[in-house]
Amino acid sequence: MQYKTLYKCLISLLILLQVNFFDFITFPDWFFYNINSYSVKYLSTFLVFIACLVRLIEYKSNSSIKNNGQINFSVSLLLLLLFSTFITYQSSIVYKQTILTSFSISYYYLFVLGYFAFHNFFTRLENIKWFFGLIIYSSVFLSITKIIQSYLAGKFGKIVFGSYSTVDKNNLITLSSDIVGFVRLPSASDFVFFASMLLVITFLFKKISIKNKFTILFVNIFFLFIVSQTRTYVLIILVLIFGVVLIKVSSEFKQFSIVVLLFGVIGGVFFSLYLVEQMGFITTGGRSASYTVRLDAIQYYLSQFSNNGVFAIGFAHDPEFLLLNHGYSLAYGRSIYYMDDIGIIGFLAVFGKLGILWLIVFLSELLKQILHAGNKKIVMLLCFTVLATSGTLVYLNIQRIFYLVFLLLLVDFFVHERNLEGAV
Numbered sequence: 001m002q003y004k005t006l007y008k009c010l011i012s013l014l015i016l017l018q019v020n021f022f023d024f025i026t027f028p029d030w031f032f033y034n035i036n037s038y039s040v041k042y043l044s045t046f047l048v049f050i051a052c053l054v055r056l057i058e059y060k061s062n063s064s065i066k067n068n069g070q071i072n073f074s075v076s077l078l079l080l081l082l083f084s085t086f087i088t089y090q091s092s093i094v095y096k097q098t099i100l101t102s103f104s105i106s107y108y109y110l111f112v113l114g115y116f117a118f119h120n121f122f123t124r125l126e127n128i129k130w131f132f133g134l135i136i137y138s139s140v141f142l143s144i145t146k147i148i149q150s151y152l153a154g155k156f157g158k159i160v161f162g163s164y165s166t167v168d169k170n171n172l173i174t175l176s177s178d179i180v181g182f183v184r185l186p187s188a189s190d191f192v193f194f195a196s197m198l199l200v201i202t203f204l205f206k207k208i209s210i211k212n213k214f215t216i217l218f219v220n221i222f223f224l225f226i227v228s229q230t231r232t233y234v235l236i237i238l239v240l241i242f243g244v245v246l247i248k249v250s251s252e253f254k255q256f257s258i259v260v261l262l263f264g265v266i267g268g269v270f271f272s273l274y275l276v277e278q279m280g281f282i283t284t285g286g287r288s289a290s291y292t293v294r295l296d297a298i299q300y301y302l303s304q305f306s307n308n309g310v311f312a313i314g315f316a317h318d319p320e321f322l323l324l325n326h327g328y329s330l331a332y333g334r335s336i337y338y339m340d341d342i343g344i345i346g347f348l349a350v351f352g353k354l355g356i357l358w359l360i361v362f363l364s365e366l367l368k369q370i371l372h373a374g375n376k377k378i379v380m381l382l383c384f385t386v387l388a389t390s391g392t393l394v395y396l397n398i399q400r401i402f403y404l405v406f407l408l409l410l411v412d413f414f415v416h417e418r419n420l421e422g423a424v
Contacts, residue, residue, distance in 0.1 A: 003054060003058045004121065004127070006054050007051065007054070007118060007121040007127075008127075008130065010047055010050060010051045010054070011118070011121075011131070011134075012134065013047055014044055014047055014048075014114075014402065015134065015135070015138060017036050017043060017044050017047075018044070018191055018402055019138065019142055019188065019191055020032060020163070020164040020165070020187075022141065022142055022145060022161075023145070023161050023163050023164055024145075024161065027164075032164045037164065037165075037166075038164075038165050038166070038167075038187055038399055039398055039399065040398075041108050041111065041398055041402075042107070044111065044402065045107060045108060045110050045111055048110065048111055048113050048114040048117060049110075049113070051113075051114060051117035051118060052113050052114075052116070052117045054117070055116070055117045055118075055120065058120070070412070070416060071115075071116065071119055071412070072365060072368070072369055072408075072411070072412050072415065073115065073362075073365055073408045073411075073412070074116070075361060075365065076358065076361045076362040076365050077112045077115055077116075077408075079357075079358055079361055080109060080112060080358055081109060081110070081112065081113075083311075083351060083354045083355075083358060084106050084109040084351075085106075086311075086354075087106065087311045087314045087315060087350070087351065087354070088102045088103055088105075088106045088315055089102070090308065090311065090314060091105075091106075091314040091315040091316060094308055094314065095314075095316050095317065095320075095321060097316075097317050097320070101317050102314075102315045102317070104317075105315040105316075105317060106315045108398045108401060109401070111401045111402065111405060112401065112404070112405060114405045115405045115408055115409060118405075118406075118409060119409060119412065122409040122410070122412065122413050123412075123413065123416075125207065125417070128208070128410070128413055129207070129208050129209075131406075132198050132202065132208050132210065133208075133210065135191075135194065135195045135198055136195050136198055136199050136202075136210055136216060137216075138191075138195070139191060139192045139194075139195030139196065139199075139216075139220055140195075140216045140219050140220060142188050142191060142192060143188070143192055143219050143220050143222070143223035143227075144219060145161050146161075146185050146188050146223055146227050146228075147182075147219070147222065147223055147226070147227055148160070148161070149161045149163075149172075149183075149185065150182045150183045150184075150185050150226075150227040151181065151182055153172050153175060153183040154175065154177060154180075154181045154182045154183045155181055157175065159172055163185065163187060164187075165185075165186075165187030167186060167187060168185045168186070168187045171183050171184050171185060172185075177229075179226055179229065182226050182227055183227075184227070184228070184229050185227050185228060186228045186229065186230055187228075188223070188228060189223075189224060189228035189230040189233055190393070190399060190400055190403065192220050192223055192224060192228070192233075193220075193224060193230070193233040193236070193237065194403050194406075195220065196217060196220045196221065196224070196233075196237050197236075197237065197240060197381075197385050199213060199216060199217055199220070200217070200237065200240045200241055200244055200381070201378055201381060201382070203244050203248075204244055204247060204248075204377060204378055204381075205375075205378060221234065221237060224237065232389075232391070232392055232393055233393070236385065236388045236389065239388070240381060240384070240385070243381060243384070244381075247377050292331075293329065293332075293336060293337070293341075294341055294342055294392070296327075296329060296331075296337070297327065297337035297338070297341060297342050298342050298345050300327040300337055301313075301327070301337070301339065301342065301345055301346065301348075301349035302345065302349075304324075304349055305348065305349070305352055305353075306352065306353070307352070308352070309352075309353075310352060310353045310354050311350070311351055311352040311353070311354050311355075312348065312349050312350060312351065312352030312355070313325065313349055313350055313352075314350060315350070322335055323335055325339075326338065339397070340397045340398075340399065341392065342392065343389075343390050343391045343392045343393065343394040344359070344390040344391070344394050344396070346394065346397065347394055347396045347397070366383050366386065366387075366411075369383065369411055369412075369415045370383055372415060373414060373415045374414065374415060374416060374417055375414040375415075375417070378414045379411055379414050379415055382407055382410055382411050382414070383411065385407065386404070386407055395407070
């Protein structure tokens with residue numbers, strides 16, 4: 001079996017685990033809840049280790065592949081591994097828990113090793129095409145099944161496909177929703193958004209052919225807005241679409257490109273503010289309470305920023321440190337704060353000053369890639385996605401670190417394939 005086939009198998013398995021096998025296969029509870037659920041990624045991390053082993057064997061067996069493509073984010077990702085290891089060790093001392101206990105909380109940062117394992121695979125255009133197709137077509141299939149399930153549950157109380165996600169299960173049982181006729185199923189939103197972002201990029205990059213682009217994009221946005229009801233993702237996708245339209249228009253009128261871009265950016269700012277208001281990010285329904293809780297959570301976690309010197313809370317184990325990890329809301333009378341709900345602030349609540357240092361290194365690497373990119377337009381869109389999701393849906397937590405790895409691999413590809421510049 002060729003190495004390329006092995007990588008494709010491993011990536012396909014990682015994607016199937018990410019979408020819980022589309023909720024079509026019934027596994028015992030211990031499999032997903034204890035090995036690979038929305039908040040547990042042991043099996044996915046193990047597959048990344050397998051990929052590293054395959055890469056090591058490939059590296060030793062074929063000298064011609066050793067220098068394919070530059071690894072542009074090696075410093076920041078290795079630093080992330082170093083800091084997480086240090087905080088894991090220190091957490092075991094500070095909280096008087098075993099290193100294994102601390103590691104059971106921090107292990108998912110090892111997933112970034114996938115960036116190194118799959119890097120050579122992502123230097124070839126044919127593999128990039130395969131990856132785009134796999135992600136995009138999988139996403140529309142996932143969207144359709146979730147839309148059907150959401151509608152059947154909301155309209156008739158019927159559960160056909162079910163879900164391995166605890167949040168989805170609870171919503172199906174309680175018929176919870178903000179939109180009449182559709183039960184809210186948010187667990188698939190990360191994957192569908194990621195795929196939709198890739199689909200938007202294909203409108204700029206003609207060498208990647210996706211059939212029925214507009215239909216797929218419509219279905220995915222419908223899912224994000226009506227079924228998952230993840231308004232942040234909807235907003236980012238709409239801004240990305242606006243950006244692609246702006247790039248297309250400026251390319252057609254090259255003599256006035258600066259004027260078009262200037263007015264486009266100004267218009268985009270007002271467009272975004274209008275969407276924020278119309279979509280009720282702050283003041284509409286139950287989401288206003290969520291907004292208030294997140295503001296309180298930010299205030300609490302910032303107060304813990306210097307909790308342990310160079311790092312903040314670190315990897316304290318629940319439930320022994322429930323109050324430390326989740327704070328205490330006077331309004332609700334219980335611990336309800338979650339680091340995953342407040343984006344990059346949640347990351348800093350763990351890493352503290354080390355997290356600030358890491359962000360400086362990572363952002364400098366992102367900026368460097370934009371400045372030296374062979375295909376600046378696509379690289380800017382990819383980097384924008386990384387930054388835009390940092391507010392509430394940061395790619396540094398256990399649910400989304402999968403997407404960070406592949407986003408950075410795609411950035412590397414479009415930075416160094418300078419011959420693709422004319423594809424836009």
